[in-house]
Every structure is written in structure tokens, then in C-alpha cells.
Amino acid sequence: xxxxxxxxxxFIFTNYQLYLLLFPTIVFFVVFxxxxxxxxxxxxxxxxxxxxxxxxxxxxxxxxxxxxxxxDFWMLIQNTLGISLYNLMAGFPLPIIVALLxxxxxxxxxxxxxxxxxxxxxxxxxxxxxxxILVFLSPRHGLINHLIRLLGGETVFFMGKPEYFKSIYVLxxxxxxxxxxTVIYLAALSNISPELYESSIVDGxxxxxxxxxxxxxxxxxxxxxxxxxxxxYMLSVGFEKIYLMQxxxxxxxxxxxxxxxxxxxxxxxxxxxxxAIGLFDAVINLFILIIVNRLARKFSETSLW
Amino acid sequence: MNNKLKRGRGDLVxxxxxxxxxxxxxxxxxxxxxxxxxxxxxDPNAVYEGRxxxxxxxxxxxxxxxxxxxxxxxxxYGNTFLYTFSGTALNVVLTISxxxxxxxxxxxxxxxxxxxxxxxxxxxxxxxxxxxLVQRLGxxxxxxxxxxxxxxxxxxxxxxxxxxQTSIPDELCEAxxxxxxxxxxxxxxxxxxxxxxLIAIMVLFYAIAHWNSYFSALIYxxxxxxxxxxxxxxxxxxxNDVSSSMVYDAYSVGEKQKLADxxxxxxxxxxxxxxxxxxxxxxxxxxxxxMIGAIKG
Numbered sequence: 001x002x003x004x005x006x007x008x009x010x011f012i013f014t015n016y017q018l019y020l021l022l023f024p025t026i027v028f029f030v031v032f033x034x035x036x037x038x039x040x041x042x043x044x045x046x047x048x049x050x051x052x053x054x055x056x057x058x059x060x061x062x063x064x065x066x067x068x069x070x071x072d073f074w075m076l077i078q079n080t081l082g083i084s085l086y087n088l089m090a091g092f093p094l095p096i097i098v099a100l101l102x103x104x105x106x107x108x109x110x111x112x113x114x115x116x117x118x119x120x121x122x123x124x125x126x127x128x129x130x131x132x133i134l135v136f137l138s139p140r141h142g143l144i145n146h147l148i149r150l151l152g153g154e155t156v157f158f159m160g161k162p163e164y165f166k167s168i169y170v171l172x173x174x175x176x177x178x179x180x181x182t183v184i185y186l187a188a189l190s191n192i193s194p195e196l197y198e199s200s201i202v203d204g205x206x207x208x209x210x211x212x213x214x215x216x217x218x219x220x221x222x223x224x225x226x227x228x229x230x231x232x233y234m235l236s237v238g239f240e241k242i243y244l245m246q247x248x249x250x251x252x253x254x255x256x257x258x259x260x261x262x263x264x265x266x267x268x269x270x271x272x273x274x275x276a277i278g279l280f281d282a283v284i285n286l287f288i289l290i291i292v293n294r295l296a297r298k299f300s301e302t303s304l305w
Numbered sequence: 306m307n308n309k310l311k312r313g314r315g316d317l318v319x320x321x322x323x324x325x326x327x328x329x330x331x332x333x334x335x336x337x338x339x340x341x342x343x344x345x346x347x348d349p350n351a352v353y354e355g356r357x358x359x360x361x362x363x364x365x366x367x368x369x370x371x372x373x374x375x376x377x378x379x380x381x382y383g384n385t386f387l388y389t390f391s392g393t394a395l396n397v398v399l400t401i402s403x404x405x406x407x408x409x410x411x412x413x414x415x416x417x418x419x420x421x422x423x424x425x426x427x428x429x430x431x432x433x434x435x436x437x438l439v440q441r442l443g444x445x446x447x448x449x450x451x452x453x454x455x456x457x458x459x460x461x462x463x464x465x466x467x468x469x470q471t472s473i474p475d476e477l478c479e480a481x482x483x484x485x486x487x488x489x490x491x492x493x494x495x496x497x498x499x500x501x502x503l504i505a506i507m508v509l510f511y512a513i514a515h516w517n518s519y520f521s522a523l524i525y526x527x528x529x530x531x532x533x534x535x536x537x538x539x540x541x542x543x544x545n546d547v548s549s550s551m552v553y554d555a556y557s558v559g560e561k562q563k564l565a566d567x568x569x570x571x572x573x574x575x576x577x578x579x580x581x582x583x584x585x586x587x588x589x590x591x592x593x594x595x596m597i598g599a600i601k602g
């Protein structure tokens with residue numbers, strides 16, 4: 001034990017240069033990731049700029065209680081969870097299906113062409129994506145409404161109708177990220193041993209059967225890991241896209257926790273109150289992640305830890 | 306024999322369905338992108354009235370001419386280049402050097418540091434404490450506010466570490482030490498030349514993220530002269546705030562809106578050009594990067 005410690009200390013001294021390479025990164029994580037975690041205590045205080053993190057008065061759970069009692073609370077939870085679940089149900093299986101299909105495509109050149117096209121939207125910025133959505137859905141001269149009128153329908157004011165918001169958000173996300181989502185599954189598929197295919201062909205299995213009985217089980221562990229990782233972000237629907245898609249007409253379905261935190265915190269400067277909401281959000285997320293990971297460990301062989 | 310025949314027919318049906326589905330999916334992804342391209346060179350009246358579907362009509366470069374004359378776009382372009390370049394440089398240097406150290410299996414404290422880094426992927430202090438920190442550090446309205454708070458991405462660090470673990474064996478390093486090289490010397494002379502693919506992946510991952518980001522700029526920057534391209538784009542595309550200098554010659558509100566739409570299509574293309582140029586490399590290296598990440602390290 002003592003000899004082990006001594007050896008370690010000796011290692012650290014003789015290899016100080018290795019730690020030197022690591023040092024700036026550790027400083028970064030401490031300053032920009034751990035200090036804000038320490039600073040989150042303002043959620044339990046009435047933060048005053050002049051008094052600082054520690055000097056501000058301790059008020060316990062006051063801000064949390066206020067949040068739970070605000071009339072917007074249930075709307076926020078409902079919108080955030082609703083969008084998350086919708087997104088998961090539409091966005092999670094599709095890359096798996098597309099990857100399975102792509103994997104069975106024999107023509108290499110055509111496969112590559114399709115992949116190149118499907119990946120492209122991933123590299124479009126969120127601002128541009130939302131810009132595209134707005135141009136296409138514009139009520140008077142957007143392409144979609146031109147088509148609707150051409151088919152004899154009535155003009156639809158998509159961005160002004162709260163009932164369309166979730167679908168627009170989720171489906172545009174599917175358009176943007178399905179292709180890129182297949183990459184990780186294709187990587188897993190390429191690791192499946194060719195012997196499995198050979199013996200299944202000898203046994204008379206057709207492509208459909210091979211896909212179902214070899215490919216699908218082959219990517220299941222990857223799918224489970226991704227599902228667990230996704231579950232850890234259940235209550236944190238990305239701020240960036242929602243914020244750009246929001247307007248006063250669709251707010252009843254588009255306001256989510258992250259946009260609410262931004263507005264109360266940075267626009268209205270209620271630092272403590274919105275920190276409390278952010279903390280509530282982060283804790284619930286961590287909690288869901290732990291539960292899902294435990295379930296995954298129980299019902300399958302795969303888990304994060 | 307019979308079996309084989311049956312399989313053959315089943316596979317043929319499968320292939321037909323498969324090709325059809327994937328081709329349809331591909332067209333659904335491609336068409337909106339294609340439409341923006343033809344929209345940006347078509348007569349705005351034709352787009353406005355819904356006469357443009359498959360081919361451009363009344364081809365014009367008017368939209369691009371207006372964009373090229375608009376100063377704010379080029380200031381934004383310049384700013385974004387600066388932020389992307391300096392941000393990426395810092396990102397790559399920090400990520401790669403830290404990942405190399407963390408890839409050495411004999412390093413005391415390795416698991417502790419890894420846990421410390423990975424934990425931040427699942428829990429963080431949130432928007433407000435981070436904002437207050439940046440404010441305290443006096444970085445508001447400084448370019449550093451866009452660079453320091455995102456100096457290292459944990460996910461990229463994991464990818465880089467996995468790369469080093471699988472491609473730079475401990476023995477290679479030990480051999481170098483026996484020859485009397487120091488760690489830093491050996492990192493620069495031996496490890497980096499072996500890691501060109503990884504460096505390319507990291508540069509592209511980080512650079513695209515910087516190029517496309519608008520949120521940090523939205524909350525930390527105050528002066529418009531420092532706005533990156535994405536914030537300028539936001540004004541034009543989302544707020545519909547096409548500056549009057551771009552449509553000065555429009556004689557009515559309707560006319561102005563038509564020109565504004567033409568400009569929007571063009572701006573989408575112009576802002577994506579650097580990414581489009583890089584796209585072939587991006588695709589190759591991004592896929593490689595995800596593959597490395599897929600080997601659970």
C-alpha cells in the first residue's frame with residue numbers, strides 16, 4: 001500500500017510533463033463547468049450582484065415553490081415532455097430503419113450518393129434551418145401553401161397555429177438529423193462478422209430474414225446506449241431551435257423550460273428564480289438518466305455504467 | 306435448389322422496395338435544398354406566385370448582387386471567420402494534448418479526471434450561473450466569451466482519447482522514453498505526425514460548431530459590429546429584418562417582401578459556402594470520427 005503510493009508519487013514527479021499537457025483542460029473544466037455548479041446555490045438565495053454568490057441572503061426553497069405555483073408550470077412541463085417524447089418516438093427509430101435499409105443496398109455508388117445527400121442537412125446551422133422552415137411555410141407565398149392551394153385546400157398559417165408547432169419542430173428535426181443518425185448504426189453494422197451472413201445464406205435465409213435476425217440484434221446494444229443517452233436530455237429540449245421558431249401566437253405550445261429560463265433569467269434578470277428552474281431541470285434529467293440506465297442494465301446486457 | 310429460387314425472388318422484392326424507399330427518402334431531403342438553390346436565382350415574382358417547382362424561372366442574379374453590396378453580411382462573415390479560426394485553434398490544442406495524457410493507462414488519477422470530465426456531460430450549473438461567471442470575468446462583449454466557455458468539448462475529448470488508446474500503444478511511448486525523449490518532445494515529434502486523421506476530425510468538428518453557433522453570441526455580445534454571421538442571418542431570415550439598403554429601390558411593401566425573399570434564398574447559400582466547400586472532407590472525416598466514437602472507450 002505504502003510502496004504503491006510512493007511509486008505513484010514518483011511517477012507523477014518523473015512524468016510531470018504529461019500533467020502539464022492536461023493542466024489547461026482541467027483548469028477549463030474547473031472554471032467553466034464546476035464553478036457554475038458551485039454558483040447554482042444562488043437558486044437557494046436572493047442573489048444581489050453587489051453581495052455576490054455567498055453574501056446574498058439564504059431563502060431555501062422559495063424560488064422552487066414559486067416556480068411550482070406559477071400558472072405556467074404545467075404548461076412548461078407538458079410542452080417540454082411532449083416535444084421530447086414526440087421527438088424520441090419519431091426521431092429514434094428512423095435512423096435505425098434507414099441504416100438497416102442502407103446496409104442492404106448492393107450498389108456501392110448509389111449507396112454513397114444517398115448517404116451524401118442524407119448527411120447534408122446535418123451541417124446546416126439552426127438559424128438557416130429555421131429560416132428555411134419559415135420560407136417554406138409562409139402563408140401567402142410559401143411553397144407548401146402554394147401546393148395546398150394547388151390541390152384545392154385553404155391557406156394554412158402554420159407558424160401561427162399552436163397545434164402545429166410540435167410537429168413542425170419534430171419533423172424538421174427528423175429531416176435534418178435522420179441521415180446523420182445512421183452513421184453510428186452503419187459503423188456497428190460494419191463490425192458484424194461476415195461469417196454470420198455466410199452461414200445464414202447457406203441456411204437459406206433471405207435478405208429480410210438476415211436483416212431481422214442478424215443486423216437488428218447486431219445494432220441493438222448501440223441503440224440501447226443511444227436511448228439511455230437521449231433519456232438524459234428529456235427535460236432539456238434544445239433552446240436554440242425553439243427560441244427561433246417561437247412567436248407570440250404559438251407560445252402556448254412552444255414555451256419550454258429552457259426558453260423560459262432564458263427569458264426570466266437573462267431578459268428579466270431574475271437570476272435566482274431562473275437558476276432554480278435550471279437546477280430543477282438538471283436534477284430531473286440526471287434522475288431520469290440514472291433510472292433508465294438501471295432499467296437497461298436489468299433488462300438487457302447493455303448500460304452506460 | 307427450390308429454396309434458392311424462393312430466396313432469389315424474395316430478395317428481388319426486398320431490393321425493389323428498398324431502392325424505392327431510400328430513393329424517396331433521399332428526394333425528400335434533397336428537394337428543399339434544391340429549391341433554395343433555384344429560388345435564389347429565379348425571378349422573385351415567379352417564386353412568389355408559386356410558379357417555381359422544378360426549374361428556375363426568369364433567371365436573375367439580382368439577389369446575389371444585393372447581398373454582395375450589403376456590408377453587415379461581410380462584417381459578420383469576417384467576425385465568424387475570426388471566431389471560428391481562433392476558437393478552433395484553442396479547442397484542438399487543448400483537446401488533443403489532454404486526450405493524449407488521459408490515454409496513458411499507467412497515469413495515476415486518470416479515472417478521476419475522466420469522471421470529472423464526463424460528469425459535466427450529464428450535469429451542469431445551467432445558463433444563469435454560467436452567464437454570471439462570464440460577466441464576473443469581464444468577458445461580456447469580448448470575443449473570448451465565444452471561445453473560453455466552449456474551450457473543450459467532452460465528447461470530442463473522448464473521441465480523441467479513444468483514438469490515441471487504439472493507435473498509439475504505450476510501448477511506443479516507452480521506447481521513446483528509453484531513448485531519452487521527454488513527454489512533450491515525444492508528443493510533438495512522434496504522436497502528432499501519427500495523428501493527422503484525428504487532427505483533421507477535431508478541426509472539422511469544432512470549426513463547424515463555431516461556424517454554426519449563434520447562442521453564445523446572442524447572450525454575450527452587445528455591439529453589432531462584433532456580431533457573427535449567424536446573428537446577422539437571424540435578423541434577415543427569422544426577424545424578416547432585411548435592411549432597407551438592400552431593397553432601397555422597391556416601390557411598395559409587396560415588392561419589398563418579394564425582394565426580401567429572394568435575398569433570403571441567396572443568403573442561405575452564401576452563408577453555407579464554406580461548409581459546402583469543406584463538405585467532401587467533412588463527410589469523410591466526420592464519419593470516421595463517429596466511428597472512433599462508436600468504439601466504446
